[in-house]
Amino acid sequence: MTAHATAAPDSGTVLVGTPVVAGVAYAPVMWPGARPALPGPGTPPADVEAECARFVAAASAVADRLRSRASAATGVASEVLSATAALAEDRGWIGAAQKEIRGGAPAPNAAVAATEQFVTLFTKLGGLMAERVTDLQDVRDRVLAELAGEPEPGIARPDHPVVLCADDLAPADTSGLDPAVVTALVTRLGGPTSHTAIIARQLGIPCVVAVTGLDDVPAGAPVLVDGATGAVTVGPDEETAAAAVQDARAVAAEIARWSGPGRTADGHDVAILANVQDGASARAATDHPVTGVGLFRTELAFLDRASEPTVDEQTTLYREVIEAFADTPDPAKIVIRTLDAGSDKPLAFVDAGVEANPALGVRGLRVATAHPALLEHQLDAIATAAVQAGATPWVMAPMVATAAEARAFAAQVRDRGLVAGVMIEVPSAALLAPAILAEVDFVSIGTNDLTQYTMAADRMSADLATLTDPWQPAVLTLIERVAAAGAAAGKPVGVCGEAAADPLLACVLVGMGVTSLSSAPAAAAAVGAALGRVTLAACRAAADAVLATADPADARAAATAALQS
Incomplete structure (x- = not known):
């Protein structure tokens, strides 16, 4: 851990990072405790x-x-x-x-x-x-x-509200945080799609990453965090900070009252959906104002297995997710993504060999090229679960790059009586959106990977956090292209990346023609409430304003101005 008390910033100093989760928090800084000291030279073991x-x-x-x-x-x-x-x-x-x-x-x-x-x-x-x-x-x-023989390292449990600051945070730390006490997360490293950022969205607390100068802020210093702008003010004026927090609480109260359905102020429907990974998370999602599942990450059932799950085992898993939404008034939309393995999610029972660049290697649908039985078994299990549950899920493939891949996948899905789609994560797929949409029934844009591949920037690099911001106009231009192709074809276009959890960006996406938004369930109410305050015309004006910019900060400002006017 870095030392944090050498040259504390002056009161009123504003540090700037990449905004991740909107919201305002004002509390003293807490830094994690020191990690275990690394061992010095040791004695060779006797046994x-x-x-x-x-x-x-x-x-x-x-x-x-x-x-x-x-x-x-x-x-x-x-x-x-x-x-x-x-x-x-x-x-x-x-x-x-x-x-x-x-x-x-x-x-x-x-x-x-x-x-x-x-x-x-x-x-x-x-x-x-x-x-x-x-x-x-x-x-x-x-x-x-x-x-x-010492206690596990980790974050102390504070007895008063704090803003947790860190160089970076591990999943084991962030997943156990109490949002009633840890009011915001601020990190020196990381990007908008890092684990810290993703879990902060799930917890529903303000988060700013890649903050320059953060390591000079001492423990106990009061800070005002604005998760919408990325500003971290050290030692702010107390009255100003209190007013900002009060305004944020009023917005939070409005969000808490929102119960759906997703709709703009003038009645344009937008499906607000949840990202899930198993039956338990799907059942938990029904406690939030979502109308179905926009992204079911099926690979979790595979990652900790020494052998491929049987078709029967997979059928049980998929049926649990489908049936979690069986009691909704209307048939719930359930979108299942086929196995997104490879790269950082290797399968123990698939020998992928050694790849020089796994992020650009055999992952997602590409795994099925060498191991076609994996996809066949998965589709068979989904089809069986659909029959047992009396529903027709939508099924999409990840990492599709060509229309030919989309055509071949769609044929396999339709042969089983299911609705076929693909994810748009690769720039080539976005550029070929009309051709791909001619082959499938829907597409869903995965903004995390689309941003990384479009900007040629590692999404975990703090130095490149500005490039991996989903507000990058180059990325939004590709999204608009896909949405326009969907509208021309009369087919749905969803967004299931973390961009769908940003209330302001959600309005822009709807203005571009996106028809559904899927994110961590905790983000659903904020997104739905934001859409309910604006008209479709305002969303379209915001989209036009954003596409005329060339910088993420300018894009945010342009969207805010268009929606306020």
Whole structure:
């Protein structure tokens, strides 16, 4: 952890970062406690195999605790905790540590050395793999604590409201935060699609990332955080801060009263949907004002498996999600994404080989090219679940780049009596939207990857956080192109990336012609309330204003001005 008290900013200093979750918070700063000290030179173990076993036992204990937290969590928090637990038991990492032990290193030193090897590898690969650096270092620290017989590192539970500031936060830390006490998250690193940002959206607390100068703010300093603009004011005027918080509470009260359905002030319908990953998260989503599922991430059922789940096992999983919305007044829209594995989500039972750049490699639908039975089994299970539940889910494939891929996938989906679609995440798919829409029944835009690939910028890089902002006009231009193609074809165009959780951007997307918005369920009310305050004409004016800009900050300002006028 960085030292945070050398040259505190003057009162009234405004630090600027990338806004992630809108909202206002005013509270003293809290920094996480120090992580375990890395070990110095150690004595070679007397019994090498016993030391290897000690390391494996520690890693297994950490994985078990993370998996237990994943079971108690929902949504994205559960997904990232499960993925982090898998890191603690990764065969490559454990094998590297055992090699160090057999070379004479004690278990703690071996844990550090093995982690350094993989951090170097992940950093070099960049893209989605670079996201795992913070996660792996967190696993290392937890294993070190386990080996030393010390409590797990983590964030202290404050007894008063705080703004949590950090260089970066691991999933195991952010997933357990109490939003009643931790009123905002501010980080020096990370990007708008980092784990910290995604979980902050799920918790519904203001979040700003990639804040320059944050490490100079001392613990206890009062700060005013504006998650809509990315401004972090150190030592603000108390009356001004109190007024800002009061205004934010009034907005929050209005949001809390919103119960749907998604509709602009002049009656234009917009489906407000939830991102889920299993039956439990789908059932939890029904507590929020959503009318269905816009993104069912099916890969979680595969990630911690040594072998492919059977068709029957998958059928049970898919049916649980479909039936979670069985009691809605109208037939619920359920959109299921086929396996989005590969890259940072490898499957233990699929040998993908070693890729020089996994983020641009065999992931998503591309896995089915080498392993067609995986997709066939998954589609068979979805079709069976649909019959059992008496519903017709929509099914879409990730990482589609050509019209030919869309055509082949759609044929397999329609052969099973399901509605066929694809995700638009690759710039080529956005540019070819008319041709792709001619092959499928709908598309859904995954703004996280579309932004990363359009801007050629690692979405985890703090240095590139401005480039990975979904408000980048280049990205919005591609989204508008896809939405226009959907309107011309008379087919739905959804957004299921994190951009759909931004109330202001949601209005712009609707103005472009997007017909549904799917995000973390906690974000649904804010998005729906924002749409209910504006007309479709105002949304279209905001979209036009944004497309005339060339900078994310200017785009936000243009949208705000258009909607207010």
